[in-house]
Amino acid sequence: MRTTPSTDDHDRLVAEAAPAAPEAVDIDIDRVWHRVHVTMTEEPRKRRGLRLLAAGVLAAGVLGGTAVATADHFSARTGKGPVDAEDLRLGGPGESLDVGAPDYGEVVAEESADIPFPTEGFRAIAIRHQLHDVRFAGPGEQYVSTGALRAWLADQALCAWSSEWAAATRSGDEAARTEAIETIQAAPTWPAVVDLDPAPYSRMESGEEEGEDGEVRTFRYRDESQFYYLAALGEAVDGRSIDAVADILAENNGYCRPELVPGIPRADAMVRFAER
Amino acid sequence: MGRDITAAEFEELYRDTARDVFGFLRRRTTGDAEDLVAEVYAVAWRRRADLPAPMLRRAWLFRVAHNLLKADARRRRREGAVVDELAARPDGSGTxxxxxxxxxxxxxxxxxxxxxxxxxxxxxxxxxxxxxxxxxxxxxxxxxxxxxxxxxxxxxxxxxxxxxxxxxxxxxxxxxx
Known part of the structure; x- marks a missing residue:
């Protein structure tokens, strides 16, 4: 059976179906927190020691047992890579980094060094966002591959360059616009991009799913690689439609947070959603 | 895995996400969202060792909220209140x-x-x-x-x-x- 492609318009229709829900105000938040806090302090803590021990064992298992260092010389760099093809596919290439290690910020800065940002200010924002996302992680708790981290940083750099492009397009600063276009169009050759997605693709795949009646059905769906959107982005920046560039970023790049896109706020998917 | 989230970190998680959890629940039930939000975070605190990576915690809280909604609906059904609830539900999730x-x-x-x-x-x-x-x-x-x-x-x-x-x-x- 032929199906109708889903477009942004369809998402907007779904958004319209959202019941109006009054937003919680500070007094609601404080009142509920008081109730939660009471619950927290009432809870017996007798199993805590056991849980900590189990967690340590699990962390050791993830890294093959040897990389869980003692607290006095913890480093984000573990020296370990993906353990198998599945780990590589889901986690990305490169070294596993311990995001809770005290030197993780320095390592993020090192890994970002060859990724072009329009200014060091934008680079600092990108690094700060990466650190903010893992601010609750303790040493030995969570890991990310250098390949994934560098890909996210590349996404962030593209947000910043697109913001510069939008500002230059608006102001008529052709030199700045040309620099942004050339940088964005060169992104498919950045090592941070090539390492993770050497051959960007968009293709139909087949899958199987068991229905509620227990019958297994085969279906087709489109699968796109991480940086497949770069081709469309590179084409869009040759034009002058800021909305077109914003749409591509909002739909494909999850890192265009407001501080990175002051010149093109609608690249932030949350801003676009709020407009609906 | 690893060290449990501290109470201070948990409060930060709460204040970062509570409005979203309120919205999630208020869009799905006419019941007392405040009770459910409190229960979501009580469950989250009890299961804090299971919390996923920080960027995924909001979604994890939605899962907890969804499960609590189902449990709440079962309780209401048992109490004979489900008919009234479905009639008033804002999301129109009937047939x-x-x-x-x-x-x-x-x-x-x-x-x-x-x-x-x-x-x-x-x-x-x-x-x-x-x-x-x-x-x-x-x-x-x-x-x-x-x-x-x-x-x-x-x-x-x-x-x-x-x-x-x-x-x-x-x-x-x-x-x-």
Whole structure:
């Protein structure tokens, strides 16, 4: 059976179906927190020691047992890579980094060094966002591959360059616009991009799913690689439609947070959603 | 895994996410959202050793909230209150026959949402109403990321293929936004 492609318009229709829900105000938040806090302090803590021990064992298992260092010389760099093809596919290439290690910020800065940002200010924002996302992680708790981290940083750099492009397009600063276009169009050759997605693709795949009646059905769906959107982005920046560039970023790049896109706020998917 | 989140970190998580959890619940029930929000975080604190990576915690909290809603609905059903609840529920999650009559835009959308399977409907709500990314969707549904993407794809296709939605989009050029 032929199906109708889903477009942004369809998402907007779904958004319209959202019941109006009054937003919680500070007094609601404080009142509920008081109730939660009471619950927290009432809870017996007798199993805590056991849980900590189990967690340590699990962390050791993830890294093959040897990389869980003692607290006095913890480093984000573990020296370990993906353990198998599945780990590589889901986690990305490169070294596993311990995001809770005290030197993780320095390592993020090192890994970002060859990724072009329009200014060091934008680079600092990108690094700060990466650190903010893992601010609750303790040493030995969570890991990310250098390949994934560098890909996210590349996404962030593209947000910043697109913001510069939008500002230059608006102001008529052709030199700045040309620099942004050339940088964005060169992104498919950045090592941070090539390492993770050497051959960007968009293709139909087949899958199987068991229905509620227990019958297994085969279906087709489109699968796109991480940086497949770069081709469309590179084409869009040759034009002058800021909305077109914003749409591509909002739909494909999850890192265009407001501080990175002051010149093109609608690249932030949350801003676009709020407009609906 | 690893060290438990501290009470201070948990409060930061609460203050970062509570408004979203309130919104999630208020869009899905006419019951007391405040009670449910409190229970979501009480569960989250008890299960704090199971919290996922920070960027996925909001979605994980939605999963807890969804499970509590189901438990709450079972309790209401037992108490005979479910009929009243369904009649008043703002999300129109009854059967297609329960959808609002009429040809107006809101009625068409509501009926199309009703005709989706419960799973498809919730996938669209999570992504569009709650702004979950595919990775967060996987956490909320407790499935692998690839499975989540496939379910999202199928839900979007199902909605877009609904005859009334096709007519609506086609007839007015989807004068939305």
């Amino acid at each position: 297609a026959a329960d959808g609002p009559p009429g040809t107006g835009r809101a009625a068409v959308i509501a009926r199309a949402m009703d005709r989706l399977s419960p799973g498809e409907r919730e996938v669209l709500r999570l992504v569009v109403w709650e702004c979950l990314t595919p990775a967060e969707l996987a956490v909320a549904l407790d499935v692998r990321p690839g499975t989540a993407r496939v379910r999202l794809h199928r839900a979007r296709q199902a909605f877009a293929s609904d005859p009334e939605v096709k007519a609506l989009v086609g007839s007015v050029g989807c004068s939305v936004g």
